[in-house]
Amino acid sequence: MTAVSMTVNGQHVSAEIDPRTLLVQFLREELRMTGTHVGCDTSQCGCCVVHVNGDAVKSCTTLALTCDGASVTTIEGLAKGDELHPMQAAFRENHGLQCGFCTPGMIMTAVELVSRKGTNLDEHTIREELEGNLCRCTGYHNIVKAIAAGAQAMGTAAE
Amino acid sequence: MYEFAYHRPGSVAEAAKLAGDHTDGKLLAGGQTLLPTMKQRLAGPSDIIDLSRLDDLRGISVKDGVVTIKALTRHAAVATSAEVKAAIPALAELAGMIGDPAVRNKGTIGGSVANNDPAADYPSACLALGATITTNKRAIKADDFFQGMFETALEEGEIITSISFPVPEKANYQKFRNPASRYALVGVFVAKTAGHVRVAVTGAGASGVFRVRDFEAALEANFAPAALDGKSVSASGLNSDIHADAEYRAHLITVMAKRAVAAAG
Numbered sequence: 001m002t003a004v005s006m007t008v009n010g011q012h013v014s015a016e017i018d019p020r021t022l023l024v025q026f027l028r029e030e031l032r033m034t035g036t037h038v039g040c041d042t043s044q045c046g047c048c049v050v051h052v053n054g055d056a057v058k059s060c061t062t063l064a065l066t067c068d069g070a071s072v073t074t075i076e077g078l079a080k081g082d083e084l085h086p087m088q089a090a091f092r093e094n095h096g097l098q099c100g101f102c103t104p105g106m107i108m109t110a111v112e113l114v115s116r117k118g119t120n121l122d123e124h125t126i127r128e129e130l131e132g133n134l135c136r137c138t139g140y141h142n143i144v145k146a147i148a149a150g151a152q153a154m155g156t157a158a159e
Numbered sequence: 160m161y162e163f164a165y166h167r168p169g170s171v172a173e174a175a176k177l178a179g180d181h182t183d184g185k186l187l188a189g190g191q192t193l194l195p196t197m198k199q200r201l202a203g204p205s206d207i208i209d210l211s212r213l214d215d216l217r218g219i220s221v222k223d224g225v226v227t228i229k230a231l232t233r234h235a236a237v238a239t240s241a242e243v244k245a246a247i248p249a250l251a252e253l254a255g256m257i258g259d260p261a262v263r264n265k266g267t268i269g270g271s272v273a274n275n276d277p278a279a280d281y282p283s284a285c286l287a288l289g290a291t292i293t294t295n296k297r298a299i300k301a302d303d304f305f306q307g308m309f310e311t312a313l314e315e316g317e318i319i320t321s322i323s324f325p326v327p328e329k330a331n332y333q334k335f336r337n338p339a340s341r342y343a344l345v346g347v348f349v350a351k352t353a354g355h356v357r358v359a360v361t362g363a364g365a366s367g368v369f370r371v372r373d374f375e376a377a378l379e380a381n382f383a384p385a386a387l388d389g390k391s392v393s394a395s396g397l398n399s400d401i402h403a404d405a406e407y408r409a410h411l412i413t414v415m416a417k418r419a420v421a422a423a424g
Binding site for chain 1: 187
């Protein structure tokens with residue numbers, strides 16, 4: 001067992017873990033934060049996307065020990081109390097989900113996308129940036145609409 | 160995943176010592192290939208030497224017509240680097256085509272080159288641009304570095320520290336992706352320097368990345384897509400799998416090479 005400590009959604013956490021522990025296992029099984037999902041477990045589907053020091057990464061393909069000292073944000077860290085993050089609200093308003101399993105990863109990918117490419121996102125950019133996030137229900141159409149609207153709302157919220 | 164002992168060295172020298180002491184261990188850079196391989200139990204290293212704290216192995220510089228990218232520089236950083244875009248735009252574009260955004264936020268150039276996956280993108284850029292791979296021990300020409308599928312000139316305890324790319328006159332990379340994995344079914348990197356042209360192919364060869372001398376000679380005489388009319392690579396020695404058979408890959412090599420020449424201008 002090896003000691004690890006990091007900041008998750010602003011809270012300092014530490015534990016003794018098996019070195020094999022993946023970041024997603026640490027979040028779900030150690031911290032019992034189950035908002036981050038495991039879909040394919042082969043770094044293709046993007047259900048497990050979280051932010052590590054601001055970068056969107058696949059937490060099923062990251063060792064928890066590599067994140068020692070890092071700042072991690074998960075889907076649980078986006079809302080302010082009862083107030084949804086603008087990207088979460090946009091997914092609800094635009095019906096950007098059906099079963100909802102991929103949604104945490106979609107939203108974490110979308111929020112990081114806005115941090116890199118701004119709040120005015122065209123459809124082509126959004127579809128290209130969703131290359132690593134799979135949805136088997138929606139056909140993506142409403143997800144793309146939700147991300148465009150959520151990005152705009154993030155711009156408005158920041159003003 | 161099989162059990163392993165975990166190490167997180169603070170310097171290249173310490174990492175090299177650990178790698179030399181634990182010859183059944185593996186160096187962990189971005190982990191975007193190694194970790195999936197370990198999860199599938201296709202690899203079971205005794206030790207993981209996590210390079211994530213070697214911050215002096217990150218960064219990009221351009222000097223005297225050479226772009227030098229340190230080994231732990233992530234694909235996202237290469238893809239968005241203003242310096243790389245200005246000096247060798249094809250290299251930035253190649254980096255932006257690897258995997259997906261989350262993979263590009265973790266995967267590193269050194270990891271990709273050291274792994275030498277036969278369908279990886281960077282080996283084609285190294286070979287076509289005539290790159291030099293610098294390690295903690297020596298400098299290795301790309302022509303000597305890639306030695307077959309997942310095989311390189313790296314020795315035990317040897318760690319890539321940077322890769323240097325001479326700036327060409329023109330270059331372009333064209334990739335025909337597997338639509339699911341995003342790996343190259345065929346990727347062709349064409350680079351033109353003063354009097355010379357190099358064409359490197361990834362994704363197709365059963366022994367990994369390779370140069371097409373016949374195409375290079377034709378393009379040195381006339382750097383235009385038409386110079387490759389009627390030219391082809393033999394299908395023997397190319398990969399055949401459920402995604403594409405060897406004949407199809409052979410056909411694609413000519414098509415992608417022509418596109419790369421046209422796009423290079």
